[in-house]
Amino acid sequence: MALDLTLPPDHGPPLEHDPELAEIVSDALDVVSNPTDLIVTLLVLIAALIIGVLATRKLKLMLGHHRPNLRTLVEYLCTPLLMLLTLGLLSMFGGTLDNPLIGLAGTLIGLFLIIRVLGMVVELLFRPTMLLKIMLRLVTVVSWLAVVFGVFKDRSKLIAQMYSAKFEFGGIALSSEGVLRGLVVGVVIAIVALWGDKAVTNLLRRSRTLQPNFILALSRIFSVAVWIGATAVIFSISGINLTALAAFSGALGIGLGLGLQRLAASYISGLIVLFEQSVRVGDNISTNNIVGRVTRMTVRYTMIRTRDGVEAIVPNDSLTSNVIVNQSWSDRNLRLVCAILVKGDADLAVARKLFVDAMAAQDRVLQQPPPHMYITGVNDKGIQLDGHFWISDPENGQHNVISDIYDATLTAFRKNGIGLVAQ
Numbered sequence: 001m002a003l004d005l006t007l008p009p010d011h012g013p014p015l016e017h018d019p020e021l022a023e024i025v026s027d028a029l030d031v032v033s034n035p036t037d038l039i040v041t042l043l044v045l046i047a048a049l050i051i052g053v054l055a056t057r058k059l060k061l062m063l064g065h066h067r068p069n070l071r072t073l074v075e076y077l078c079t080p081l082l083m084l085l086t087l088g089l090l091s092m093f094g095g096t097l098d099n100p101l102i103g104l105a106g107t108l109i110g111l112f113l114i115i116r117v118l119g120m121v122v123e124l125l126f127r128p129t130m131l132l133k134i135m136l137r138l139v140t141v142v143s144w145l146a147v148v149f150g151v152f153k154d155r156s157k158l159i160a161q162m163y164s165a166k167f168e169f170g171g172i173a174l175s176s177e178g179v180l181r182g183l184v185v186g187v188v189i190a191i192v193a194l195w196g197d198k199a200v201t202n203l204l205r206r207s208r209t210l211q212p213n214f215i216l217a218l219s220r221i222f223s224v225a226v227w228i229g230a231t232a233v234i235f236s237i238s239g240i241n242l243t244a245l246a247a248f249s250g251a252l253g254i255g256l257g258l259g260l261q262r263l264a265a266s267y268i269s270g271l272i273v274l275f276e277q278s279v280r281v282g283d284n285i286s287t288n289n290i291v292g293r294v295t296r297m298t299v300r301y302t303m304i305r306t307r308d309g310v311e312a313i314v315p316n317d318s319l320t321s322n323v324i325v326n327q328s329w330s331d332r333n334l335r336l337v338c339a340i341l342v343k344g345d346a347d348l349a350v351a352r353k354l355f356v357d358a359m360a361a362q363d364r365v366l367q368q369p370p371p372h373m374y375i376t377g378v379n380d381k382g383i384q385l386d387g388h389f390w391i392s393d394p395e396n397g398q399h400n401v402i403s404d405i406y407d408a409t410l411t412a413f414r415k416n417g418i419g420l421v422a423q
Helices: 019-032 035-063 068-091 100-126 130-152 157-163 176-205 212-237 242-259 261-276 316-321 348-360 399-415
Strands: 166-169 172-175 284-287 290-297 301-306 311-315 334-342 372-378 383-391
Touching: 035 068, 035 100, 068 100, 068 130, 100 130, 100 176, 130 176, 172 176, 176 212, 212 261, 261 290, 261 301, 261 311, 261 316, 290 311, 301 316, 311 316, 334 348, 334 399, 348 372, 348 383, 348 399, 383 399
Parallel strands: none
Antiparallel strands: 166 172, 284 290, 290 301, 301 311, 334 383, 372 383
16 A cells, blocks of 8 residues: 655645635735734744743643653643634734734644644554654654645745755655655654564563574564565655665675674574574573573574673674584583592592582482592592582572582591592
C-alpha cells in the first residue's frame, strides 16, 4: 500500500482547489496593508501564545510525573487549544479584533491542533524512546510549517522556490519536498519499527520452548530485517531512487568491507555460535588462555568472567576459529584438582584417607562421582598427591572451595603427624 503525501501539483494554484480558503487568505492579506490592524493582530496573537504557554507550564507543574498519559495530552494539545479559545474570546469584542487575519490565524492553529493530535496518538500507542519522542514533537511543528508553506507558496516567489528546490548528491536526486516528506514519515516509521522490534523480542523471550541462544539470534535477525525494510520505505517515500542508491552503497560497502571485515566476521560468527549452541550463557569455557564462565552473549562478542573476577570481552570470530574447551557442554559439573607434596616416609594410606575425607566433607563437593586421590609424582623431595573432585556450581567460585579443602587437609595432617615438603 503506497503512502502518498504529495501536495497539489504545480500546474494549478493550490488555493484554487479550496475557494473558501483562498478567500480567507485573500482577505487576510488585505489586512496586512493596514499597519494599525496588523500591529493589533500581532499583539493579539502574541498574547494568545503567552497565555497558552504559561497555562501549559502551570498544568505540567501541577501534574508532575505521576500521570504520564495526561501529561502527554497537556504537552501536545493545551497550548493550541488555549490559543484558539483566547482568539475566540477576543474576537467577540468585535471592531479591530474581528478581522480576517485573526480568522486565518485561527484556521492555521486549528490545523496545527489536528497535527498535534495525530502525533499524540502515535506517542501514546507506541511509547517511543526519549530521542524519538523529541523528534516526533519536532516533526509535528515541521509538518505544520509545511502546510503553511503549501498555503502561501503560490503567493510568495521565495516560498515557492524553497518548496520546489531540487539538488543532486552522488547521482541521487533529492527535492526539498521529498526530504520534508521523508523526515515527517520517517520518524513515525522509526517509532513503529522500534516498537515492533521490542514487541517481537519480548514475545520470543516469553517462549518456553526456544533456547536462549535461539531467542537472541532470532531477535537480532528480525531487528535487522525490520530496520532494513523501514529504511527502504523511508527512502522510497523521500523520492530517492533505490537503484542509484544501490550503486552508491555498493561502492561504499566495498570500501567499508575491507576495513571492517573483522567486525563483519564477528557478527556472522556470533550467529553461527548462537544457532549451534556450542557456547551458552553459564558455560565454563577456556579459549585463547582465557578461562572462566560465560556471563553474556551478543551477536558481536561473548563476555567471560574469569576466576579473578575480571570480565573478558571475546570477539565471536575467535570462538569459531580457535579451539574451545567447554567444561559445561554435557552438564554443569566441573572437575577441580588439589595438589599436596608430602614427605617420602609419610603413611600414604592414612594420607589418602585424610585427603579424601577432607574433600568429601565440603558441602559443594559432589559425592557422585566421588572424590579421589592419585599419586602423580615421586622424587627425592617427596610424594605428589593430587586430589580430584567435582562441583556443580562453578559460578559460586572455585578458589574458595579449593582453599577450604586445603585448610581441612592441613589440619588433619598435623593431627596425624604427616609432614609436608617445603617448596
